[in-house]
Amino acid sequence: MIRNLGKTFTAPGGEIIALDGIGLTVRKGEFLSLVGSSGCGKSTLLRIIAGLETEYEGTVLLGGNPIRGPGLDRGMVFQEHRLFPWLTVEENVAFAIDGGGGEEKTRLVREHLFRVRLTGFEKAFPYQLSGGMAHRVAIARALVNRPRILLMDEPFGSLDAITRIRMQQEILRIWEAERTTMVLVTHDIEEAVYLGDRVAVMSRRPGTIRDVVPVDLPRPRDRSSRAFAFIRKAIYDDFLDEGDGLERQQDELSRYPSGVEDIPVAAATRHGFHAVFQLQAPMGG
Amino acid sequence: MFPTTDFRRRAAEKAIQYLVLPAMLLAVWQVLFHTGFLRPMTLPPPTRLARTFLELLENGQLLRHVEISVLRVLEGFALASLLGTVLGVGIGLSGKLDRLTDLVLQLMKPIPPIAWIPMAILWFGIEEASKIFIIFMGAFFPILVNVTDGIRQTDRKFVEVARILSVPRGKFVRQVVIAGAFPSIMTGLRVGLGVAWICVVAAELIAASQGVGYMIMDARQLSQPDVVLVGMITIGVIGKLMDCAIRQAERRLVTWKAPYRGESG
Numbered sequence: 001m002i003r004n005l006g007k008t009f010t011a012p013g014g015e016i017i018a019l020d021g022i023g024l025t026v027r028k029g030e031f032l033s034l035v036g037s038s039g040c041g042k043s044t045l046l047r048i049i050a051g052l053e054t055e056y057e058g059t060v061l062l063g064g065n066p067i068r069g070p071g072l073d074r075g076m077v078f079q080e081h082r083l084f085p086w087l088t089v090e091e092n093v094a095f096a097i098d099g100g101g102g103e104e105k106t107r108l109v110r111e112h113l114f115r116v117r118l119t120g121f122e123k124a125f126p127y128q129l130s131g132g133m134a135h136r137v138a139i140a141r142a143l144v145n146r147p148r149i150l151l152m153d154e155p156f157g158s159l160d161a162i163t164r165i166r167m168q169q170e171i172l173r174i175w176e177a178e179r180t181t182m183v184l185v186t187h188d189i190e191e192a193v194y195l196g197d198r199v200a201v202m203s204r205r206p207g208t209i210r211d212v213v214p215v216d217l218p219r220p221r222d223r224s225s226r227a228f229a230f231i232r233k234a235i236y237d238d239f240l241d242e243g244d245g246l247e248r249q250q251d252e253l254s255r256y257p258s259g260v261e262d263i264p265v266a267a268a269t270r271h272g273f274h275a276v277f278q279l280q281a282p283m284g285g
Numbered sequence: 286m287f288p289t290t291d292f293r294r295r296a297a298e299k300a301i302q303y304l305v306l307p308a309m310l311l312a313v314w315q316v317l318f319h320t321g322f323l324r325p326m327t328l329p330p331p332t333r334l335a336r337t338f339l340e341l342l343e344n345g346q347l348l349r350h351v352e353i354s355v356l357r358v359l360e361g362f363a364l365a366s367l368l369g370t371v372l373g374v375g376i377g378l379s380g381k382l383d384r385l386t387d388l389v390l391q392l393m394k395p396i397p398p399i400a401w402i403p404m405a406i407l408w409f410g411i412e413e414a415s416k417i418f419i420i421f422m423g424a425f426f427p428i429l430v431n432v433t434d435g436i437r438q439t440d441r442k443f444v445e446v447a448r449i450l451s452v453p454r455g456k457f458v459r460q461v462v463i464a465g466a467f468p469s470i471m472t473g474l475r476v477g478l479g480v481a482w483i484c485v486v487a488a489e490l491i492a493a494s495q496g497v498g499y500m501i502m503d504a505r506q507l508s509q510p511d512v513v514l515v516g517m518i519t520i521g522v523i524g525k526l527m528d529c530a531i532r533q534a535e536r537r538l539v540t541w542k543a544p545y546r547g548e549s550g
Contacts, residue, residue: 052445069448076449082442086464086541095460096450125541145450 022058024200024209026149026183031175033196034185037239041207042185046153049183050076063148072098075142075180079154081134083126089113089137090122096141112140115174132163136170143174149181156191168194172219189239193232194221201238211238329511334518337511346500351519354485354496357413358527361420362481366474368421369428373473374463376429377436390429398423398484402491416488416496423484424477431476435469436462468542471535478531482524497523 022045026032036042047053048060051070060067062074083092093109113119116136126134135155142150152171156164168191175182186192192199193215201211213235217227311331317323318330325333341347376383401422402415409415439462447457463470489498497516504512 050449052448070451072451074449078442078445080442082446084443084446084461084464086467086539087460095452098451098453127541141450 022207022209024212026181027197029179029181030197031172031182031195032184033192033199034183034202035187035189035192035199035235036185036202036207037204038187040202040204042202043153045202045207046076046151046183046185049149050074050151072145073148075145075147075150077135077138077142077150077152077155079157081126081131081138083134083137083141085126087125088122089118089124089126089129092126092137093141093144096144108144112144113137115143115177116140116170130163131159132167135159135167139171139174143178143180147180149183152182152184154186155184157186157188164191169220171195176219189232189235190223193228193235194223199231199235201235211235326508326510329514333511334514337509338515338518341512341515347515347519350495350497350500350516351523354489354498355523357416357496358420358478358481358485360413361417361485362424362478364417365421365424365428365477365481369425369473369477370432370470373429373432373470374436374458374466377433377466378458378462383433390426394426394430396422398480399487399491402488405488406492411492411494416485416493419488420481420484424481427476427480428473431469431473432466435466435473438469439465468535468539471531471539475528475531475535478527479524482520482527486520 034042034045044053048056049062049067051067051074054069083089084095087095090109090113093112094105097105097108109122110119113122116139118133118136118140121129121133126137129137138155155171156167159167171182171184172195174180182195184192184195189199196215199211199213199215200209201213202208203210213231215221215231217225217231221228314323314328315331318325318328323330329337338347372386376386398419401419405415405418409418443461443465447461452461485496486498486501489496490502493499493502497520501513501516504510504516
């Protein structure tokens with residue numbers, strides 16, 4: 001839970017306000033996507049939650065306690081896999097475990113490698129893995145301590161399109177199995193909508209949360225469905241003209257004859273300047 | 286075509302590439318001698334050197350001198366490796382230790398090891414200790430510099446991973462910092478060993494009663510250019526062998542990196 005968060009960077013030529021008045025509550029067990037264009041401070045926000053950045057104004061609470069630094073209750077996956085090239089796959093995962101008996105450690109490592117479907121690659125070095133596999137190891141490493149929250153900073157940004165889609169399915173599968181709270185930072189709107197229970201939209205300079213859009217679509221989600229496209233476009237337009245995107249979407253929606261099956265089931269909540277509104281459509285379908 | 290024959294042909298090609306230049310140099314050298322261009326007193330031909338080499342090998346002189354030189358190098362190098370690595374890691378990790386030692390080390394580094402010889406003789410006499418001191422002074426700085434650089438080049442991204450995982454300091458230093466600096470440490474040791482070998486010969490040239498360097502100086506006074514040249518070539522060959530050995534060790538120890546061999550794309 002984040003209240004009134006602000007972060008200022010001192011740069012040559014003056015201070016840059018990176019984050020300003022951020023308010024955001026992450027619910028237990030939810031998958032929250034955080035989208036924003038590059039430079040909007042979304043990564044900074046994530047790094048604050050991770051405890052990597054400790055100088056900020058405002059309050060960032062985790063289970064009621066202010067975050068003062070990194071902790072094992074939060075796992076993190078970066079854009080690059082950041083595996084240690086000198087450790088094997090299993091050593092990389094084991095690296096995350098502090099102490100503990102050898103056998104218990106081995107069991108945990110095996111279990112988590114199995115979970116990301118990498119059984120059989122224990123002895124491989126990172127340079128021998130494909131990009132997707134290396135990211136799966138990074139996910140296993142982040143999960144092996146059973147964190148309460150998994151933070152992901154554009155984790156699939158460096159992967160090709162097909163691998164990225166596979167990884168998205170993979171992370172959903174893990175999320176559904178573990179129900180770990182997940183916060184995903186991305187600039188890919190489709191990714192945000194495909195994965196998130198809610199999508200928080202950030203604006204830039206200074207970074208602030210413009211909208212939090214719930215995605216009430218059943219999983220697995222169909223990227224080509226009308227409902228999916230609708231939400232994606234709403235967020236997309238919101239970015240383009242930093243203003244009336246959702247209103248225009250509502251106008252377009254009203255042009256559909258009511259009762260048509262594929263009208264999206266969506267509710268968009270908008271904070272900030274304007275009204276909070278709900279878009280209603282037939283249930284089911 | 287079978288891949289094995291293909292592989293063998295390529296291996297043979299590589300061996301030829303490796304040997305063609307030295308073979309040509311030897312041939313030209315020998316031919317120049319036969320045309321009367323070279324006088325045996327200034328540059329004896331390869332055939333003469335081969336004969337001298339066999340003689341020195343047979344009477345045990347060469348091996349005795351080599352053995353002593355190699356032993357000195359190993360002693361001095363072991364000392365330099367130990368101190369260079371420990372101090373290098375310390376300086377790399379601690380800004381305080383860095384500031385405390387920086388000026389002294391930076392002032393001593395540019396002094397050529399050979400310039401220490403007069404002081405070494407004053408302090409340690411002309412026995413083993415003075416040679417080991419010279420070797421140490423030569424090998425220590427390249428090792429120290431490479432180790433410190435390796436530690437300093439620890440990737441911030443890996444530091445963040447360790448912070449996220451709340452890794453204890455000791456484990457962090459061992460498994461992230463030192464493990465990551467390992468290739469640099471190996472480079473330092475390799476350069477250090479090379480310098481150590483150069484230093485032993487230099488020290489022996491000036492003040493010694495045994496060793497390859499002494500053998501060369503002795504032969505110069507007796508006007509035996511063939512022995513001088515055999516000594517020089519021996520120095521080169523042993524230096525090369527030492528480098529090969531340490532490279533081999535590096536390849537065994539750093540298995541996580543695929544080395545670049547000049548291929549493109």
